[in-house]
Amino acid sequence: MKTPYKFLIAAVIALVVGGTIGYFTVEPVLNMLTDMSGVQNGAWGTNLAAGSTAANPYVRAWVAEHGLLALSQSETLYFHAYFDDNGERILGNCDYRIEGKAPDARWWSITAYAEDDFLIPNDQRRYSWSSSELKLDPDGHFIIYLSKTPKEGNWLPAGDAEGLSLSLRLYNPGSVYYDKENLKTVELPHIIKEGCQ
Amino acid sequence: MKKWILWIGLTLAATIVVAVIVNFVQILRIPNDIMNVTMTERFNYPSNQWVFAPPTTHERRAIVRPSPDLLYSLLLYDVSEYPLHLTASIPDNYWSISGFAMNTDNFFTINDKQAESNPIDVVVIGNDMSYTDTTGKTHVIVAPTDTGIILIRTVITGKTDLPGLMQIQKQATTELIGAPVQD
Numbered sequence: 360m361k362t363p364y365k366f367l368i369a370a371v372i373a374l375v376v377g378g379t380i381g382y383f384t385v386e387p388v389l390n391m392l393t394d395m396s397g398v399q400n401g402a403w404g405t406n407l408a409a410g411s412t413a414a415n416p417y418v419r420a421w422v423a424e425h426g427l428l429a430l431s432q433s434e435t436l437y438f439h440a441y442f443d444d445n446g447e448r449i450l451g452n453c454d455y456r457i458e459g460k461a462p463d464a465r466w467w468s469i470t471a472y473a474e475d476d477f478l479i480p481n482d483q484r485r486y487s488w489s490s491s492e493l494k495l496d497p498d499g500h501f502i503i504y505l506s507k508t509p510k511e512g513n514w515l516p517a518g519d520a521e522g523l524s525l526s527l528r529l530y531n532p533g534s535v536y537y538d539k540e541n542l543k544t545v546e547l548p549h550i551i552k553e554g555c556q
Numbered sequence: 557m558k559k560w561i562l563w564i565g566l567t568l569a570a571t572i573v574v575a576v577i578v579n580f581v582q583i584l585r586i587p588n589d590i591m592n593v594t595m596t597e598r599f600n601y602p603s604n605q606w607v608f609a610p611p612t613t614h615e616r617r618a619i620v621r622p623s624p625d626l627l628y629s630l631l632l633y634d635v636s637e638y639p640l641h642l643t644a645s646i647p648d649n650y651w652s653i654s655g656f657a658m659n660t661d662n663f664f665t666i667n668d669k670q671a672e673s674n675p676i677d678v679v680v681i682g683n684d685m686s687y688t689d690t691t692g693k694t695h696v697i698v699a700p701t702d703t704g705i706i707l708i709r710t711v712i713t714g715k716t717d718l719p720g721l722m723q724i725q726k727q728a729t730t731e732l733i734g735a736p737v738q739d
Contacts, residue, residue, distance in 0.1 A: 369567040377574025384575070385582045410662040420586035423660045426621050427590060428707055430654055431662040466650045466711055468625050476620035484613060486624040491649075491713045526621060530650050530711075531667065 393421040398542045402446075402550045403438040403527060407539065410435075425476060436464075436536055438527040443550040451520040453555040454506040459548035461499050463533035466490050469503060469548065470528070473520040481516035488513050501548075507556070525550065587660040594619070595632050595705065603634040603703070606728045611712060627718075627725055629708035635682040636702040638735045642678040644728035646671055647721055650711040653678060658701040666695055675727065680706070687733075 396418060397406040408414040409422050410429040422429050429437055443449055457469060468489035473479045478486045488503050493513060495501050504510035505525075507517045517523060527548065529536065535545050598618045601607050607630045612622040622628075633640055633655070644653060646668045653676065654665040666676065672693040680697045681687050687696050708728065710721055 365563055369563060369570060372567050373570035373574050377571040378578050380571070381575035381578025382582060384579055385586075388579055389583060389586075410660075412661045412663060414661070416580070416584050419660055420583045423587040423590040424620070427594065427619055427660060428656055428705065429662065430652070430665055434652060434654070434662075434665045434667065468623065470621075470623060470625075472621055477617050478612065478614040478622065478624060480614040486612075486614065489625045489711075491625070491711065528623060531669075 392417040457503040464529035465531035479518040481518040627710040638732040
């Protein structure tokens with residue numbers, strides 16, 4: 360076969376196969392590279408570049424898909440949890456205890472989301488607990504119960520969602536959260552599975 | 557035989573290069589594409605006017621991962637022709653006003669503690685505009701893109717506080733500086 364034909368065949372294969380691979384690997388590449396540039400602390404993950412003008416294209420695209428209109432870290436830190444403390448996926452048919460010390464922030468909240476990243480429909484219209492309303496123990500600790508069936512105390516209904524995720528928002532957080540090394544070890548709420556139906 | 561191996565190697569290398577380029581271009585497009593869809597299809601409000609949203613519930617599905625504990629006031633800004641003057645009353649608890657460019661960057665945030673006055677006074681100008689603040693209390697913001705979103709977040713401190721907060725929310729104003737008055 361003549362060389363120009365070989366070039367043409369190679370170019371067509373590269374364009375078709377490479378283009379297809381490039382197009383269909385956007386989401387996995389996005390998730391992988393965003394995870395790599397983020398910080399994990401127990402069940403919670405965050406990325407200090409989210410919302411910032413310094414964000415790389417991967418973080419910017421991930422935020423556009425999963426947290427559009429997020430404030431930059433100088434104002435708010437957003438932590439997300441898709442897994443519990445044991446590294447197992449948070450599921451709607453399991454009961455969880457979210458407990459810990461109140462974070463150091465001017466105002467904070469914990470919100471549950473369904474797999475589609477929207478609020479979980481429930482008759483109580485309870486989607487979150489915030490520092491405005493959450494009652495703390497005398498030592499500054501709190502417990503939130505995430506479950507399908509009602510619980511005494513601070514209950515966060517799981518509704519009919521199958522896979523769930525949680526967001527912890529810290530508005531005007533303390534300086535301890537701004538050191539990347541500290542951020543890996545600073546105390547954040549634990550997500551403990553109590554059992555499944 | 558060796559020539560065939562060379563051709564296969566070249567094809568493989570070219571395939572990888574094309575895959576990386578296509579992948580990267582797609583990722584670069586995502587923020588602008590999502591902002592465009594959000595502004596033209598999900599919100600589709602007139603530009604430079606405040607929209608005062610009620611507290612977020614599961615029925616509201618315009619923006620992913622919304623906070624149900626915040627009252628949102630939203631404005632699709634367009635400073636391609638005139639500077640935009642905004643004012644908003646600030647309640648006693650956490651409150652902030654922030655701007656988002658077409659690439660989703662949060663290019664400014666001013667919270668209740670940082671505001672120079674109450675009501676806050678903000679002028680948003682385009683890249684090629686200038687504005688001189690004569691009061692010393694106006695926050696002059698240069699928008700990196702002519703269009704984008706401005707968002708006010710107000711913490712809902714409790715159900716009983718909600719009517720008062722919504723009243724404060726609705727005191728926000730907007731005006732294009734120098735634009736001809738429309739009949």
